[in-house]
Amino acid sequence: MKRITTERLTIAEANDLLDVDMEPGFWEALISLISYPELSFEPATQSVAFPSYVPFRELAKEWIEGLETGIYEIRLCEHCATYCDLNRTDGIWAIPDKLEGFICMPCAERMSAREYFEKYLA
């Protein structure tokens, strides 16, 4: 019988494996987007953890391709610098036509219209 081990990849290793160069915060958002049982991002160690039977490379590859082709979208909030999954997070845009200048809803709700205008539109 094969023993199940937990694989743990650092962000550098995950980047190498997928041939990308993504920040830990982006990986965290991606892992939450993939939302695959037992695949998790560990903030304490800044690593991706999964049991050895989870096809992490294939999963991540598929989702990264989905991001590249626009099926999924992860955006960095310009205010709190959190990566947000746009399918699950609402937000507002400084330039809605171009989908530029994303602000996540929690930030948008905390900010006054004036503050928003002065920071992002003026």
Ligand SMILES: [Zn+2]
């Ligand atoms: Zn935010």
